[in-house]
Amino acid sequence: MANILVVDDDTTVAEVVVSYLRRAGHTSSVLGDGQLALDALADATPDLLILDVMLPSVDGLKVCAILRENHPDLPIIMLTALADAEDRIAGLEMGADDYLTKPFSPRELVLRVESVLRRIQPPLASIPSGDAVETPRAAVEELLRAGDLTVNPLSRRVTRGDTELTLTVRELDLLVFLLRNPGRAFNREELMRDVWGWTFGDHSTVTVHVRRLREKVETDPMHPTLIQTVWGIGYRLELP
Template structure:
């Protein structure tokens, strides 16, 4: 299992990262400063480090510098509120693989994490899935019905990805809010309902059987079995339930 180390001292953002990465099936460990980050990585080597720059004691630049001085090429995604060009250049020059400025979209964060892991790790699950008449290309954020591309927004696709990744499981509105929205977005449960309604319309539920069912008082569930697309190529694992 891919192991990701999150180094972030802001509790709500740290929890957001842990929730989203854990939902994707990664093993996640979180620490709040640079020294315990280096210790944690030594104790259990990470496949990716998501690293905040502004930390209480040992900052992200020094953590990254220490790793590279040790000839450790672990992939590093920097997160920071410091978006100046000099900071970006410094981080990349020290050997960071990518750089994301706060506040950021959780959708973009997950896309960047997956892009780094595609470059550095073999695929742990298929990039393409199918369910009933639908085909899903996860890296491309594309969904098709009977070969016809569906015009989904990134947020709608994220909700769809959450549902199909655990087909048959009920996802509460609160869980969907935590996994598909940023912590400072402050959406309501009604926001989830509106997006699900739009998603259902675009999936074409009016044409036949429902794909997303509402579980009274709880949330939503994708009810059609999901399996790897035969065209996904080698290296894909079976769908996680």
């Protein structure tokens, strides 16, 4: 069960979303104003935020940008009534993990929510009582490395040298997948399906996440050496 904040000034949409989230076992609250959302998030952080683009006071894109500065690990799913691809991509550029275009299926939204939550679920605690069980080391810690870049998928920590990097849920998922499959080229459709479990959607989503990821893990994002473009196909991670 997760605590989810829904920020949407359309009360009908908000009521439907909350209803489906509660059926799925989550708790949720609703705000209809961008500034109210920022004020509330300054005091308490939910497990996930569902954020509409068109909001009074402060629009959703600006709210997302501000939150990425103060709450870099907060999963954000944006809702937009704007059908143009550039408008949808704007949310991803601001740091959203996912987006849905209105009108949308509430069931699909719940699936997207649970997809994000599964990826940020912390490892299970050790067994509190009973006989000790020896846990394979791989189940406790798996470190993925590429040059001075180190990723721990269980703790969801990424470091480059002595500096810890801040990645969104989707960016970290993408980096882990590529590190586990070095040298292999993947097209955008494969990455959407194999990394995030999406069987449909705008392939430009992958392009945006790759660009944002390069800005964080590449020494020179304009001339990437780690996550390389395979022209006519997609992307490939090359180990140093």
